[in-house]
Amino acid sequence: MSNKDNHINYVEFKAKNLEKIKEFYTKSFDWNFTDYGPDYTVFSDSGLEGGFQKTENEIMNGALVVLYHTDLDLIKNEIIKSGGEISQDIFSFPGGRRFHFIDPAGNELAVWSDK
DSSP states (O other): OOOOTTSEEEEEEEESOHHHHHHHHHHHHOOEEEEOSTTEEEEESSSSOEEEEEOSSOOSSOEEEEEEOSOHHHHHHHHHHTTOEEEEEEEEETTEEEEEEEOTTSOEEEEEEOO
């Protein structure tokens, strides 16, 4: 399946114990996991791609919805012009780049690109 601009593409959760969370979702829902280092694991067979990021912080809003766009600079500028606020500027990770933003209601989301 190809990625489409402006579509929800991924959901990222926080977890304090990745081994425990992998065990829970494997046993409960038969999800499969792929680790990307000690602090990140990706799940599959869930209906939507996603992952868990290890954190030591209190988990307040455990889900980060991630949209896709081929041109991060373009969509970042559109978000700012439309009243959004950039909460984490563009950064690279294995497989692409992304940034986080706050919408006018205070929700944090992210946009990523493999370009």
